[in-house]
Amino acid sequence: MTQFNSILLGDNPFFGVDHLSHERARLRSLKNNSFENAVNVIRYSYENGVKDMMINTHPNIDEFFMELKNEDLLDKINFHPMIPYAAGYVQKLTEKGSIGVLKDILSSTGIKNEIKIISKSGLGFLKKDLGELFKVFLDVELLRLEKINMKVVYLHPAITDLALSLNLKNIFEIFFDHLQKNHNVQAGLCTKNFPRLIDKLDEWDLECPHIMTSFNKSGFLMNPSRQECETYLEKYSGKLVAMNILAGGFLDVNTSIEYIKSLKNIDSVIVGVSSIKHAQETFSLLKS
Numbered sequence: 428m429t430q431f432n433s434i435l436l437g438d439n440p441f442f443g444v445d446h447l448s449h450e451r452a453r454l455r456s457l458k459n460n461s462f463e464n465a466v467n468v469i470r471y472s473y474e475n476g477v478k479d480m481m482i483n484t485h486p487n488i489d490e491f492f493m494e495l496k497n498e499d500l501l502d503k504i505n506f507h508p509m510i511p512y513a514a515g516y517v518q519k520l521t522e523k524g525s526i527g528v529l530k531d532i533l534s535s536t537g538i539k540n541e542i543k544i545i546s547k548s549g550l551g552f553l554k555k556d557l558g559e560l561f562k563v564f565l566d567v568e569l570l571r572l573e574k575i576n577m578k579v580v581y582l583h584p585a586i587t588d589l590a591l592s593l594n595l596k597n598i599f600e601i602f603f604d605h606l607q608k609n610h611n612v613q614a615g616l617c618t619k620n621f622p623r624l625i626d627k628l629d630e631w632d633l634e635c636p637h638i639m640t641s642f643n644k645s646g647f648l649m650n651p652s653r654q655e656c657e658t659y660l661e662k663y664s665g666k667l668v669a670m671n672i673l674a675g676g677f678l679d680v681n682t683s684i685e686y687i688k689s690l691k692n693i694d695s696v697i698v699g700v701s702s703i704k705h706a707q708e709t710f711s712l713l714k715s
Contacts, residue, residue: 429688434713435507435668436472436480437699441465441491462494464702469500471703475710479505479578481639481670481697484512484568492575505578507668509617509639510568511586558601565602569610579637580606581615588619596631603633615639615668620650622659639668642693644686647674657690666694673698684712 441462469480482488495501569580582602590598599616606614615637618624628635642660646653648671660667669690673683687696696713700706 429690429693431693431695431713432666433479433695434477434710435695435697436469436477437670437697438480438482438485440699440701441468442483442485442487462491465491466494466498466500468700468703468706469495469504470498471706472700472710473500473503475706477706477710478503479507479695481507481509481581482572483509484571486512488571501575504576506572506575507579507581507615508569508572508577509581509583511564511583512568558597561598561601562605565605566609569612577610577612579613579615580610581617581637581639584617584619587616587624591618591620591623591627594627596627596633599628599631599633599635603635613637617670619648621656622651625659625663634665636665637668638663638665639670639697641671642669642687642690643672643674643678644682645674645678647671647677660690660692663692667692668695668697669693670697672696680709680712684709688713 441464472478485491492501495504586598589595602616603614606612614635616624616635617639619641621638621640624635624638624640640656641648642656643649644653649656669687672687673680687693698709698713700709
């Protein structure tokens with residue numbers, strides 16, 4: 428049975444995100460609005476050896492970080508951000524278009540940072556160059572995370588898989604290079620089509636030592652199939668982080684963990700735990 432190098436806390440339960448039920452997500456969000464429950468769960472997790480956390484740049488992420496800082500937890504956690512926060516950009520793009528979104532985002536960073544980011548992107552920003560615009564998005568997203576311990580920064584699957592479908596090799600090259608040279612952090616990719624990503628990386632002669640993708644017994648978000656994902660997992664030599672191991676809450680914890688521990692080459696797992704009781708049960712099974 429597989430022994431994982433690390434367990435990552437997922438942030439979905441703390442921000443009211445639920446892949447299967449919008450109503451359940453809404454009620455959870457109301458219950459956890461003050462982040463009091465999140466702080467208690469994170470403290471318990473840290474005290475029991477779970478010191479890593481996956482995080483999205485939610486609209487109220489600053490408030491969340493402040494709560495952790497007030498409880499002397501912020502500097503103790505190793506964060507694995509996933510950027511950009513795609514859900515927020517989709518709504519803004521629909522309402523304002525790409526340039527309108529950029530103006531809003533840049534203005535929110537403050538005038539000094541806005542000037543610095545635009546200066547770094549140079550004429551490419553003015554010419555609407557795709558690569559330079561992508562760098563701007565990365566810089567703005569990471570600006571909100573500059574005060575936390577970042578271990579690996581993952582590209583959101585909405586961007587990863589769109590770039591794959593459009594055969595945009597340069598997006599991946601820019602992502603890897605920009606994060607290393609300008610932010611001194613490791614880059615990873617999150618995808619909903621693990622086999623296709625591996626094939627394209629091989630074709631492009633690109634290496635990605637960190638990949639995050641779904642693995643669960645029901646095949647939830649495992650494209651094109653669970654069987655094919657498992658086959659490619661056996662060939663992957665990097666560090667794979669398995670997410671959605673409970674299939675969005677569809678599977679029970681025992682069944683999910685029994686399956687995920689039967690697989691080889693999984694380095695780490697992400698689990699969303701909504702309470703200390705849930706954390707106790709999940710961690711004990713993962714570590715056994």
